[in-house]
Amino acid sequence: MSLTRRKLLRLASGAAVALPVASALTGCQDEGGSTGALRKSRGKAPTPYKVPLPVPPVLKPSRTEGGVDYYDIVQKPAQVEIIPGTKTEIWGYNGLFPGPTLSTRSSRPIVVRHTNELEVPVAVHLHGGKTPPEHDGFPTDLILPRGGWDGHGHDGHGGDVSQGSREYRYPLQQPAATLWYHDHRMDFTGPQVYFGLAGFHLVHDDEEEALPLPKGDRDIPLMICDRSFTADGAFDYPSVDPALKGEHGVTEDFMEGVLGDVILVNGAPWPVLEVTNTRYRFRLLNASNARRYRLALDPGPQSGSAFVQVGSDVGLLGRPIGHDEIQMASAERFDVVVDFSKFPVGTKINMINKLDDGDTGKVMQFHVVRKASDESQVPSKLVDFEPLSRSSATVTRKFDFNQRSDDGWDINGQMYDPQRDDAVPELGATEIWRFDGDAHHPVHLHLAHFQVLSRNQNDPGSYDSGWKDTIDLQSGKEMEIIARFTGYRGRYVFHCHNLEHEDMGMMANFRVK
Numbered sequence: 310m311s312l313t314r315r316k317l318l319r320l321a322s323g324a325a326v327a328l329p330v331a332s333a334l335t336g337c338q339d340e341g342g343s344t345g346a347l348r349k350s351r352g353k354a355p356t357p358y359k360v361p362l363p364v365p366p367v368l369k370p371s372r373t374e375g376g377v378d379y380y381d382i383v384q385k386p387a388q389v390e391i392i393p394g395t396k397t398e399i400w401g402y403n404g405l406f407p408g409p410t411l412s413t414r415s416s417r418p419i420v421v422r423h424t425n426e427l428e429v430p431v432a433v434h435l436h437g438g439k440t441p442p443e444h445d446g447f448p449t450d451l452i453l454p455r456g457g458w459d460g461h462g463h464d465g466h467g468g469d470v471s472q473g474s475r476e477y478r479y480p481l482q483q484p485a486a487t488l489w490y491h492d493h494r495m496d497f498t499g500p501q502v503y504f505g506l507a508g509f510h511l512v513h514d515d516e517e518e519a520l521p522l523p524k525g526d527r528d529i530p531l532m533i534c535d536r537s538f539t540a541d542g543a544f545d546y547p548s549v550d551p552a553l554k555g556e557h558g559v560t561e562d563f564m565e566g567v568l569g570d571v572i573l574v575n576g577a578p579w580p581v582l583e584v585t586n587t588r589y590r591f592r593l594l595n596a597s598n599a600r601r602y603r604l605a606l607d608p609g610p611q612s613g614s615a616f617v618q619v620g621s622d623v624g625l626l627g628r629p630i631g632h633d634e635i636q637m638a639s640a641e642r643f644d645v646v647v648d649f650s651k652f653p654v655g656t657k658i659n660m661i662n663k664l665d666d667g668d669t670g671k672v673m674q675f676h677v678v679r680k681a682s683d684e685s686q687v688p689s690k691l692v693d694f695e696p697l698s699r700s701s702a703t704v705t706r707k708f709d710f711n712q713r714s715d716d717g718w719d720i721n722g723q724m725y726d727p728q729r730d731d732a733v734p735e736l737g738a739t740e741i742w743r744f745d746g747d748a749h750h751p752v753h754l755h756l757a758h759f760q761v762l763s764r765n766q767n768d769p770g771s772y773d774s775g776w777k778d779t780i781d782l783q784s785g786k787e788m789e790i791i792a793r794f795t796g797y798r799g800r801y802v803f804h805c806h807n808l809e810h811e812d813m814g815m816m817a818n819f820r821v822k
């Protein structure tokens with residue numbers, strides 16, 4: 310597809326000219342329950358269940374001043390061993406993939422200074438954060454490379470552009486939750502997250518700490534994603550412009566989404582975690598560009614549920630929920646407890662993905678290696694949870710995530726325009742938003758936390774509980790959420806978190822007034 314044609318259509322969409330979509334619509338490709346196309350690795354695939362699970366290091370503040378913790382992160386390339394015996398270049402926060410974990414306290418503000426030593430512009434978003442707009446990683450608020458930038462056309466779109474570094478302030482006025490931070494560069498989020506720009510940010514508070522949940526080295530974040538590799542071990546992402554300078558997006562075959570054939574957990578292929586026969590808390594994050602998972606344990610426990618969910622995207626649940634399987638779309642988090650005392654010492658338990666067979670049907674392995682004492686419990690009440698009632702909403706809006714054009718994806722028939730406000734909720738308002746979609750579209754709102762009201766005109770599903778920031782909007786289905794626009798005034802994005810859809814237009818703005 311020619312640059313001019315894409316550019317023209319992009320301009321046309323910005324000017325609200327109808328796109329010639331109807332004739333260009335194609336059926337959506339589905340690979341094992343995910344919207345996307347499989348990119349096959351060309352090298353030799355690693356053998357599942359051989360390497361140990363890495364746990365990303367917790368970042369220490371570089372200084373504390375006036376009750377504010379200051380952190381420094383340098384974004385840079387690094388050579389790491391992902392496939393045993395091979396080096397892969399990653400782009401990492403402090404050269405790590407996943408990036409270092411931030412572990413912070415609710416309502417204790419922090420400042421993170423990001424320095425960009427990569428060769429491309431970046432923007433950093435704290436996913437799930439209640440953050441003032443100028444610190445939210447708006448896609449055009451770029452940090453240009455410290456070494457200079459000669460790219461053109463995508464260097465700002467009128468955003469607030471910084472040279473080399475930028476400070477992000479996070480008030481963190483929100484409860485304990487499993488958040489994550491990742492790149493959000495306009496038009497190029499897909500490749501930049503794929504190359505490694507993602508990490509955990511765990512917010513803690515007194516209420517969470519008072520609960521007898523597993524703690525310390527039995528509280529482990531698990532970032533699950535899929536990647537493909539070239540014959541010499543590089544990440545293989547099908548960008549139109551591999552330099553990420555000119556035309557954005559992926560080659561035609563991958564417009565539905567990029568699916569890899571190697572499953573990584575915390576950056577390691579199908580790793581193994583040795584556990585004691587005790588309870589563990591796992592903070593599951595689907596950080597894949599497009600892949601969905603339905604996680605299960607094999608073998609499962611003789612009695613009770615495999616996973617006891619204690620938290621959702623942006624906080625703890627009111628009460629725990631037992632699941633034998635956990636289905637998760639891109640960007641969703643499930644905070645779960647697994648009780649390994651239900652398995653004899655010596656058992657190897659595979660965490661599998663029931664949406665696929667073969668190696669993408671495998672995720673990681675737990676090996677119960679010894680006995681240990683366990684003081685932890687999952688209490689039947691976790692935190693106070695206030696369900697939002699339909700009648701508290703003052704406005705209802707509708708967004709169709711349902712048109713793929715030749716050149717991208719859109720919401721309500723329009724591709725993203727960073728200058729246009731697609732909704733203007735009032736500060737503090739409660740609103741109902743209705744979504745429908747013709748493919749799997751994980752819908753994510755910045756700033757506003759929400760609850761699911763209905764899924765396909767029925768009650769929400771078992772995976773929809775608690776406070777959310779992303780939902781698994783499924784192919785041909787409808788969903789309603791009820792969102793609270795508390796926090797800050799200003800312009801924020803909402804979008805599909807299939808990163809290929811996001812980069813190719815499936816994003817919109819709301820401006821809190």
Ligand code: C2O
Nearest residue numbers: 434436493640753
């Ligand atoms: Cu996790 Cu706007 O993104």
Ligand code: CU
Nearest residue numbers: 750805807810
């Ligand atoms: Cu989508």
